[in-house]
Amino acid sequence: MAFHDIRFPASLSFGSLGGPERRTEVVTLANGFEERNTPWAQSRRRYDAGMGLRSLDDVAALIAFFEARQGMLHAFRWKDWADYKSGLPSHAVTALDQEIGRGDGVAAVFALRKGYVSGGQVHYRDIAKPVAGSVRVAVGNDPQAEGLHWSVDAATGQVSFATPPGPGAIVTAGFEFDVPVRFDADLIQVSVASFQAGVVPKVPVVEVRI
Known part of the structure; x- marks a missing residue:
């Protein structure tokens, strides 16, 4: 596998569902108290870029990107529209962030x-x-x-x-930044809704450690 230094089309990732995921191990003791621990120092982000009704050109761009990455094999850049700046989303990037x-x-x-x-x-x-x-x-x-x-x-x-x-x-x-991710499935399913539009219900991607 390799990392392809290319960003998933931002116009296709806009509106995607996702965010940080953590792994916490919880053990409930006999007295009702809990012990909590995590094996992860950093969270891992997951997204779903499943598209509603989009033009067939958008669908073609998605399929081309998926094939060029060979499904889950190669990682790539992803813009997390909810968290892609060093400061607040409404603020311009500054050297003091x-x-x-x-x-x-x-x-x-x-x-x-x-x-x-x-x-x-x-x-x-x-x-x-x-x-x-x-x-x-x-x-x-x-x-x-x-x-x-x-x-x-x-x-x-x-x-x-x-x-x-x-x-x-x-x-x-x-700075602005991207998230290193890979596709989390080796399958892209497309439903052609008309001669000019199609639907891709699920496009799961997951963050990779670099």
């Missing part, structure tokens, strides 16, 4: 991440598939120039600085 580390004068590579904050708790999600051209970076609230001060690997989400940030300097970044 997320703290990705602090300089020590030695480290020159930092990984993109997104923090989910609620009730004083924060969960960090690694971002491995940023959208090329969308990344913004700052050090100590001072925006840095891409290509001159830093570069980003869009295949891994690693930001590399030409000069390591100084000790204590806060490194922040803003």
Whole structure:
């Protein structure tokens, strides 16, 4: 299997159903108390891009994408319309959106991440598939120039600085990102509703670890 660095057509994924899934093991004790544990440090996202009545051209694009990925064999990029920015969906991306580390004068590579904050708790999600051209970076609230001060690997989400940030300097970044996924079925079923439209009831996809 391989990762194909191509995004599922965003026009087809818009309106899809899905989101994060976690795995929690719950054991109920004899006294009624519970012990809860999880083997997953990160959630895994699932989506269903099943399409209602769409043009046959849209159906053809879906089938072509499915065949080129050989069904479940090869992974690809997916735009999660509910969660694809480093900040709030209504806000533009800025270089101050997320703290990705602090300089020590030695480290020159930092990984993109997104923090989910609620009730004083924060969960960090690694971002491995940023959208090329969308990344913004700052050090100590001072925006840095891409290509001159830093570069980003869009295949891994690693930001590399030409000069390591100084000790204590806060490194922040803003970005759009995709989710690495694969099809979760080796079958696409199409119903042709008319000479110009068709229906694809289910197109399940699932996040893969990169």
